[in-house]
Every structure is written in structure tokens, then in C-alpha cells.
Amino acid sequence: MTVFLRLLILSISLSFFYFFYLYINEDKYYPGASFQTSNMPLFELEDLYSNKVITNFDIEEAYLINVWASWCITCRVEHGFLMKLSSQGIPIMGLNYKDDRNDAINWINKFGDPYKQIIHDIKGELALDMGVTGAPETFLVKDSQIIAHYRGEVNDMIWGDVFTPIINKENIFNAN
Amino acid sequence: MLIRLLLFLLLVASTNILGESLYQFQNTADEERFYSLIKEIRCPKCTSGSLASSNAPVSEDIKKKIIELINEDKTDDEIRLFLSDRFGIEVLYDPGLNRSTYILWIAPGLFLFIALLIFFFRRKA
């Protein structure tokens, strides 16, 4: 009996250390990336330019949603890459997060518009429903399902490591 | 002096444009529920910490939403579900009782039981 207990103590300790060894060596994906699928929330918000109300749109089968604001400094850094994506034909919806309408429009006029359409989420309601914690964040949506969510600035590296695999797997955006 | 004060205030003010963040409750029980809930909801933006200990903008937003839900007579469980649907189950400090967490909740009692068993068993032998 005591032999059993002693072996138990030894084997538990050993597996304990072994687990940590495995855990430390594990190739960690980007901590800001999440691939939990969820439904794209329903919403009714205004377009940034007109007062036209938008609800969930089915204009594309798959698209990106990029959360941005004129007060967000990192968004300015990310912007160049978004312009590049947009020029490659990737459909990006803008979610203007808790931003003054005029500030946002001026920002776009100054730096350029990579977005097919921009939702003016002034209170951050849609953002809250999507689990947004700040800007910039980018979502990949297919068939009204959020299939990828990245918190932070998207650039060549992140696009390649985080988004490209799932884009290829889901076979969306055709080329690329 | 006044200008400096105003500039400073601009800096510390939250990104709260509409300024309607009043913590209004229908009764004290609801108020207590709120303060109790925010201690067990994780701040999604912070490295660690509850909503109670965070004044990040998104924490403030979530707190206001919780107040809204409480005032709509939602139960605590409904509020937790609402938040975990949007921010992931990791936003709840109470991992809940389900298939993958049974072992967490049962193991301590099991450990105690087995240890006591061994203790009394060895004494009889």
C-alpha cells in the first residue's frame, strides 16, 4: 500500500514537470488570434456617410470587418496594409468605433478609403456584441458566421500567419 | 491654470461621447448584484483582473451593459451567458459546471475523501 502511494507521489510529480515542459515548448499561436466561430450579430446602424440605415448585409459571401477610429493611433499604422488588401480585391467593411462622424470622415478623406462600406457604431453597440475590446481589431466573416477574430494591428506577417491559412481552408476570396 | 486643468481632464476622460454613464438601479439588491457580478467578470483587455479593478474603456462599456441587463430583469446566469457569448468563456471567473469542468469541481472533495479514507484505513491495519 505504501509502495503504491510512494509510486503515486513520484509519478504525479514527474508528469507535473513533464506537462510544463510540453507547455513551454508548445508553439503558441498569436495570443490576439481567436478562431471560435459565432454568429454575426444582428444590427441596425447608420452608414458613415449617409444616414442610410444598414442591417446585416449579404452583399458578399465572405468579408473582413475592420474596427477602427480616428482617435486610434495604431489604426493609422495598419491603414497602409488595408489599402493594399483592398486593392487586391478583398472586401473590407469598416466598423467606425465610438468616433465622431466628422472626425471619421476627415480621417478617411485624408488617408484613403479601403472599405466597401463603413458602419458608424457610435455607441460601440455592435462592437460589444462582437466582443471588441478596442481598436484596431479585424474579423473574418463567412455566411454570417465570424470565423476569425484578431485583436491588434494586421500586417503582412499577421495576414500570412493568422488569416491566410483559414482563408485557404475555407476557400474564400478565390484568388490569393 | 484653468487651461491646464481642462487639457489634463481631456486626457483622463474616457472615450465617452454621449456621457450617459449613470449607475442607476431600481433597488439596492440590484446594486449589490452589480457590484458582486463585476468582481467575477474578467476584464477582456487586461492581462488579468476583474471589471471591478479595471477602468479600461471596454470595461466601462461592459459595466454599463450589465447595468442595462440588470434593469431589464435579466438573471445573473443570463448576464454571464450574454458576456461569454461575446467575449468567450474566459471572461467568466466562474468556469461553470459542465462536462469539461466536472473534474475541477469534484477533484478537491474527492481528494479529501480519499485522503481521509487512507488515513483511517492505515490506522485500522
Place this chain on the structure above:
Amino acid sequence: MFIEVAQFLTILATGLFFLCFVFSVIFNVNDLNIINLISRIYSHSFLLFLFSFLIYVWLAITDNFSVLYIAQHSNTNLPVFYKISSIWSAHEGSMYLWIIFLSLWGAIYNISSKNDEPLKARTIGIISITTVGFLLFLLLTSNPFETILPLPPENGADINPVLQDPLLAIHPPTLYLGYVGFVIAFGQALAFLIEGDSNINWEKQVRFWSIISWSFLTLGITLGSWWAYYELGWGGYWFWDPVENVALIPWLAATALIHSLSASSKSSILRIWTILLSILVFSLSLFGAFIVRSGIIDSVHSFANDPERGLYLLAFIGLLVMMSLILFSYRFALLVSNKRIISLSKESFISINNILFGTLIFSTMLGVMYPLIYEYIYDQKISVGAPFYNAIFVPITLLACLFLFSSIESKWQSKSVIAFFNNPTLASFIFSLLITFISFKLYSVSKLWTLASLFIGSLIIFRYILVIYSYIFHKKFVNVYSVLAHIGLGLLIISIALNNDFSSERALNIKINETEIYKDHEITFDNLQLIDGPNYESVRADFIIESQNGNKFSLNPEKRKYFARGQITTETAIHASILKDIYITIGDQLDDGSWIVNVQFNYFIRWIWFSAALMIISGLFLARTIKRARQ
């Protein structure tokens, strides 16, 4: 130049410590000359190492920014006190301090134990090799001696303003002193196992060192809690954050150890527990260091993320712990006592205590590990926090306290009948019932767990007060400090429960010159001003509080912006009294010019600090009584 001297001395000390270990292995440890030699070499190694640290402190005080670490964490504008405390504000420096304390305990043990003490040489050997392992870690992966040459910066970086706090500055040293003090128990336990002579009574001495270390550990944890309470602004003192938990786990094991030691030092009963716990406490302390420094856990506490460091620590600690446990397993027969544990003897109660504490250790460890394991398997994050830990700790702690109460009458190695109807037990029961009933009726305490905690805490306090009574008037011998420490425990249970039950808060929406009423107190927003601090700018709000009985005082919370990093912090304002703290923080300003102000009434919080202080001071005085008995 001096930094190279410090580094050289450290390397030299590493070599000499290693020599101590080698000598303790290859030479006859029962030869007085050998013991003498090892003891002397150890003393010299320690002095060299200490000297290197003193040089380092000197370099920090004199703003020597050619040292990379000092440049990263200190600054000419800091007061001297914070220049020194900046040394342990990050990984490399705090590791340095950790090892200094490790070898310090070894040195103190070395000096105060006589050379004819049978296990001395081996104990020093084990302490030495542990020190060597950490020194290699320091020198190879976390070198505090790195320099920025040929052009050192003019000034260092500003340290995190949050760290410029006296309490927070002494929290790590007291904590480390606590953790590494248990290396003596660890070394002695292993030395005992290696030596193989069951007649050696090592427990008495180890109990002395362990109780002192326990006191420091309790102090360190309490200081951390206290700091969190007044600094972080949410009014709580314990969050069950993973890093808090890995600090608590060794404390639980240490508490079990000191109780187990008191049984083992009287007779060789419970040696299995005592040896296992001696190994466990130190191992768990090392495990805590590993968790915090490897970057595995995300926490505001954790130091920089570095897998390489994590792997080294894991390997070293793994080696140390596994070898100790294998030794324990191998020498198990040595520990089995021919004496039975008699039912209802003090030893039996201590056994139960060990089991209960073991459950708490297991549960806390499980709570910390679960998110890691879950994430590893399911690739998904999960959080385990206060709801889980409270659900486990409250019932088990109360159960342990009930056993404590039942054990007060018990005797060593003899059965005692728990005479329920003897006067002190019955009296305590009645008093406690009375207190609980009064709280229920007069103060509307209605939550079940609060009432249970009140009742059980009172049981302990009253029963022990009666013990002191019989000590004074009937000359019935008892260790007064042990009694005081346990009264402290009873008080702690009650304080935590009442604090949880009565405390409340509200977010007031208030404009300047307005008054709001909360809990029969009038709170007037008197003034708002801009203050220039030494390295910050702040907005200070002045509130005048008037209580129902005319008591008037002011509270001045602030929001600060530090120049160096642009960091914004909220400073709480606290009005403390015996019954409660009134606690205010400023929130955001709204468009209509009003402010959100958080007002909290934290009841019995001072009682919590008082209870902890009682336990700490009793522990230190208790240790002194052991020493006296030994001589």
C-alpha cells in the same frame, strides 16, 4: 570596473559553494575537522557573495548607469530608498536578492548551529548546491552584471510609478526571506534521509527556523494584500490571481509543516508527513518562482516572458524535487514510527490538519493548472477565479477550525475524551452561540457562511481566552504565543466573513458643491484642483464627509499623470477607523461637468490586518521560546 568585481566575486562564490557541496559528499561528514572546514568555506563564500551584492547596491545608489539593469530600472531622480528597491523590481535583480537571502539563511544556520550537530555538514552541502543551481541560472540566463559600454546613458529609465511605494518596496524582500528560509528544513530533511539514523532529532531545530520563515512569509503576503487594497482602487485585498495563488500554496504547506514539526519534535510520530512537507514547502516556493519568471502565467505580477529561462528553471527545480522525492521514497522505512497515532490525541488532530491543508494545496494547484491544461488540450482559454477558490476554501477552512477547537483539550500521545460538557468547552460554545445570535438579530447578519464563520471563529477565540485564563490563574502551562497566534486565526476568519458581508459601494454622480448621501454620511464635493507633483501632474478632488454623529473629515482622491511614461493612475483616499474604512476613488467626468465618484464602505478591514499582525508577531516570539528551550 566595480561591476566586474561584483561579477567576479559572484563567480568565485559559486565555485566555493560548489566546493562545500562536493566536500559534503566525498568526505566523512561525521569528522569534526571536515565539518569545521565545510562550515568555514561556506561562511567565506557567503561573505564574498554578500560583498558583491553590497557593491551592486552601491552602484545603484551612485547612479552607475553603465550597468544595464540599473539603467533600465533606476533613475537619478529617485529617492535613495527607491534606488535600492529598484534592484528587485524586475527579474535579474530580484533573482539576485533571492539568492542572497538563500545563502543568508544558510549562513545564519551555519553560525548558530554547533559543529557537532550531526546533520550540519550535509545540510550545508544541500543548501550550497541549491545556491549553486540558482547562481548558474543567474549568471547564464539572467545576468544582472551586464554593462552598457563604452557610452553609458546619462540617466536611467523611470521606474513604473506604481512601484514607487514603500510597502510595495519591502513586500518582495519579506516574501523572499519567507520562501527561502525553508531551505533549512529542506536541507535538514534530506540530510536526515541520507544519513539514515532515525535517532537524530532534527525537528526541534528546524521548527525554530521554520516558524521564523513562516512569520516572514505571512508578513510578505499580508503586505502584498495591504498594498493591493489601498493602491488598486477596487477595495479588495485578495484576488486569487494565479501569482497570488502560487504565493499562497507554499504558505499553506508551511503552516502544515510547523504544526507537523511540533508533533515530530516531541516523538518521532508523523515523520512521514514532516519530511514530506519539508521537501514540499521549499519545492513549492521554487515552483512559485518558476511560474512567475517563465512567462507561463499572464498576470500583472509576472516578470518578462522568456521560455529559455523557463526551461532552465524547470529542469533545475525538476531535478531537485524529483531527487528529493526519490530519496524520500527510498528511505521511507526510516520514517515509519513504531508508535501508533492514538485516537483523539493531539497527533491525530495534526494529521487531520495536514490532510485538510493538503486538500487546500491540491485545490489551489488545480485551480492554477486547470486553465493551462485546458488550453493545452482544447486550444481554448478558460478562467478559474474567486468563485471556485471561495467554494473550496470556505468550507474546508471552517472544518479545519472546528477540528482546531476540538483539539485544544487533546494531549500528546494519549487519548483524550472530548468532554463536551466540561466547563471551558461548554462556555465557549454558549458565548459563540450568543454572539452569532446577537449578530443575526441586532445586525441582520443573515448569510449562512457569515454566521458559520462568526460562530466558529468565536469558538476558537473564546476557548483560547479561557486557556490563557487557566494559565494565569491555575498555572496550567501553555505556550502563550501559540495561543495568541490561534486567536489571531479566529479573528481573521471573523473579520474576512464580516468584511465580505457588510461592505458595500456606490458610484455617485456628483458636481462640485453638491452633496450626496450614502449610508447616513453626507458627502460634499468641495473642490477640484490641479497639483504639480515631483514627477507627475494630478487632478485632486476634495470631499468633505460628515457622519451621522457629527464626525467630519476630508478625503482627497487623485488622478495622476506621470511624466516619464504618460501613465495615468488613480490614487484612492481612505479614512480608516476601527469598524470600517471609507474609501473613495474618482472615476470619469461626464459631459455635464459632473463626476462619477466611487465610494466604498469596507467594514472590519483593519481587523484583517490586525489578525495577520497578531499571527506574525506571535510567530516570531514563539520562535524565541523554542530557542531558549534548546539552550
